[in-house]
Amino acid sequence: MRFLHTADWHLGRKLGGQSLLSEQRTALEQLLGHVRDQRPDALLLSGDVYDRAVPPPDAVALLDEVLSTLHSQGVPVVIIAGNHDGAERLSFLRDPLRHQQVHVTGWPGTDSPPVILRDEHGEVHIHSVPFADPVVARWRLQQDDLSSFEEAMEACLAPIRAARSPGVRHVLLAHAHVAGATATPGAERRLSASGNETVNAGAFDGFDYVALGHLHAPQEVGGHTHIRYPGSLYKYCFDEDHDKGVLLVEMDGAGGCRIETLPLRGARDVRRVEAEFDELLAFPEEFGQMDDFLSVTLRDRTHVRDAIYRLREKYPNVLEVQYLELDSPRISGSSARDARVHTPLELFESFYQEVHGQMLTFEDRVVLEDLLDDAARREQEVNL
Ligand SMILES: [Mn+2]
Structure with missing residues (x-):
């Protein structure tokens, strides 16, 4: 059998x-x-x-x-x-x-x-x-x-x-x-x-x-x-x-x-990458399949502005960016560039980063997605 x-x-x-x-x-x-x-x-x-x-x-x-x-x-x-x-x-x-x-x-x-x-x-x-x-x-x-x-x-x-x-x-x-x-x-x-x-x-x-x-x-x-x-x-x-x-x-x-x-095996892997921001952009061939789902940890000591969006131009499925160690976790205020973010999730992430000086953790993000999904579904049901 x-x-x-x-x-x-x-x-x-x-x-x-x-x-x-x-x-x-x-x-x-x-x-x-x-x-x-x-x-x-x-x-x-x-x-x-x-x-x-x-x-x-x-x-x-x-x-x-x-x-x-x-x-x-x-x-x-x-x-x-x-x-x-x-x-x-x-x-x-x-x-x-x-x-x-x-x-x-x-x-x-x-x-x-x-x-x-x-x-x-x-x-x-x-x-x-x-x-x-x-x-x-x-x-x-x-x-x-x-x-x-x-x-x-x-x-x-x-x-x-x-x-x-x-x-x-x-x-x-x-x-x-x-x-x-x-x-x-x-x-x-x-x-x-x-x-x-x-x-x-x-x-x-x-x-x-x-x-x-x-x-x-x-x-x-x-x-x-x-x-x-x-x-x-x-x-x-x-x-x-x-x-x-x-x-x-x-x-x-x-x-x-x-x-x-x-x-x-899926067509894409789910994996972590650790490197400096400039390395990632300059030598993408060294970091494996580019459309894998990635969690990126940057070795940079200072905050890289819009890192996730710039990385996504080469690695479309970067799902989170964090830093190994920042000299100063504070980041400067918002700018007109933020107008590019448009989904509620991205807006919230950007707001969170502004307030706390760090990215949402992956787990927080999952919770937030669930909440946003539920809210969207409720809204849809109300509209029906
Ligand atoms: Mn189970």
């Missing part, structure tokens, strides 16, 4: 205000290429399919295209919702789709039998536990005593364990932060304000393969080769400096797994 395991597509994600949809499309075309080459028995997609509960239309269209291609190739797909997905929307038409070999579970506690696949050694049962924080788990499972992510996971797994057929192999899809796994700063949204968001790997005893989603760095958990995060589809922040891929899992008749990573 052979699976491809992937997660954290985050379709519709933006990076520094730029849509990543064409990068996501490129990565998904590669993934479909692996499907064609490997002819797996199923594709497992472990949550955060979309970046938002209400995804943009072009993200929905891209998913539609990918699922239609998989369906036309006769590859069953098993999908669970992650913390970024809207459970109800993602599992739209789940019942009829199931008969088309597209198995989507949005809510935890949904009464659904495992997806059953067969090979020459017998059956493999694929179980689904979508993302569940304690509040959602209390509501969906009608259990008032669930107060931690650990208890929520246990409550979701209990009926699965109880109904698990003996003598067959079992696979589990789950979207969770498993204790002992490594998060990437700035990559994953925190699941809980209190910080206690992990579940124990011991919860997964008895499953022959655990297809996890949530953490963006590919990794096995706690030395268990069969408990795996495949990592995200694409680099979604500058700290995600790991190679991306999809996992090919070959399961033998006893449930033993041999796992291989098949690479996924």
Whole structure:
């Protein structure tokens, strides 16, 4: 039995205000290429399919295209919702789709039998536990005593364990932060304000393969080769400096797994560059592919006026500029040149720089973009 395991597509994600949809499309075309080459028995997609509960239309269209291609190739797909997905929307038409070999579970506690696949050694049962924080788990499972992510996971797994057929192999899809796994700063949204968001790997005893989603760095958990995060589809922040891929899992008749990573690469990389401003403009060929998404750290000791806009003439996708160390963080006042900035984001950045003498951090920028997106959407809704 052979699976491809992937997660954290985050379709519709933006990076520094730029849509990543064409990068996501490129990565998904590669993934479909692996499907064609490997002819797996199923594709497992472990949550955060979309970046938002209400995804943009072009993200929905891209998913539609990918699922239609998989369906036309006769590859069953098993999908669970992650913390970024809207459970109800993602599992739209789940019942009829199931008969088309597209198995989507949005809510935890949904009464659904495992997806059953067969090979020459017998059956493999694929179980689904979508993302569940304690509040959602209390509501969906009608259990008032669930107060931690650990208890929520246990409550979701209990009926699965109880109904698990003996003598067959079992696979589990789950979207969770498993204790002992490594998060990437700035990559994953925190699941809980209190910080206690992990579940124990011991919860997964008895499953022959655990297809996890949530953490963006590919990794096995706690030395268990069969408990795996495949990592995200694409680099979604500058700290995600790991190679991306999809996992090919070959399961033998006893449930033993041999796992291989098949690479996924967008057309552009997401990376950091450190140099002096003049070097960057004079010798662009020394700094790699010019249309990569860049975070630039300038070694200049004094502030370079309009640095980001001037750099963008050579490197169109510079998303942030910061300084290694400035002699004086103060910058001079605004000028007529500022009239060139026009988007609300750019205006705010310019204002922020004026007031604080430094650029917005990347994380601040992401928050601001979300706020501006929400405001724009609300405005649109009011206009409708
Ligand atoms: Mn997640």
